Amino acid sequence: MGKIIGLPTTLPEVPQEIWSRGELETKLQNLRQEFVAYQTQVDGEQRKIIAAIKATVFVADLAGSAIPRVGYHLQDWLEQILTLVLSETEIETLLNQRLQGKTLRPFQQ
Numbered sequence: 001m002g003k004i005i006g007l008p009t010t011l012p013e014v015p016q017e018i019w020s021r022g023e024l025e026t027k028l029q030n031l032r033q034e035f036v037a038y039q040t041q042v043d044g045e046q047r048k049i050i051a052a053i054k055a056t057v058f059v060a061d062l063a064g065s066a067i068p069r070v071g072y073h074l075q076d077w078l079e080q081i082l083t084l085v086l087s088e089t090e091i092e093t094l095l096n097q098r099l100q101g102k103t104l105r106p107f108q109q
Contacts, residue, residue, distance in 0.1 A: 004045075004046065004049055005042065005046045005049050005050060006041075006042070006046070044106070044107065047106075047107035048107065050107075051107060051108070063077070063078070063081075
């Protein structure tokens with residue numbers, strides 16, 4: 001998958017540092033700027049893949065935060081959630097509710 005969106009084959013070394021709040025904010029701002037610059041270089045298919053990855057990470061984070069609190073068994077919950085499928089009509093209804101009259105962004109089309 002990394003090849004498809006142009007990621008390096010090896011990950012860079014993560015520095016073992018402790019950052020102050022200001023340093024962390026600066027690093028996050030720099031990272032955000034890198035993402036914005038990268039976004040202008042990708043095509044429509046790559047943007048769709050990136051959107052899918054972002055959604056997957058979001059859901060994984062949500063699941064990781066929610067599961068221990070509500071007492072679900074992780075495997076059972078994942079099986080239940082991953083088998084849910086919305087119909088085309090349900091997806092359109094959901095999208096229209098969320099868009100509130102706005103148009104889709106180019107990477108969402």
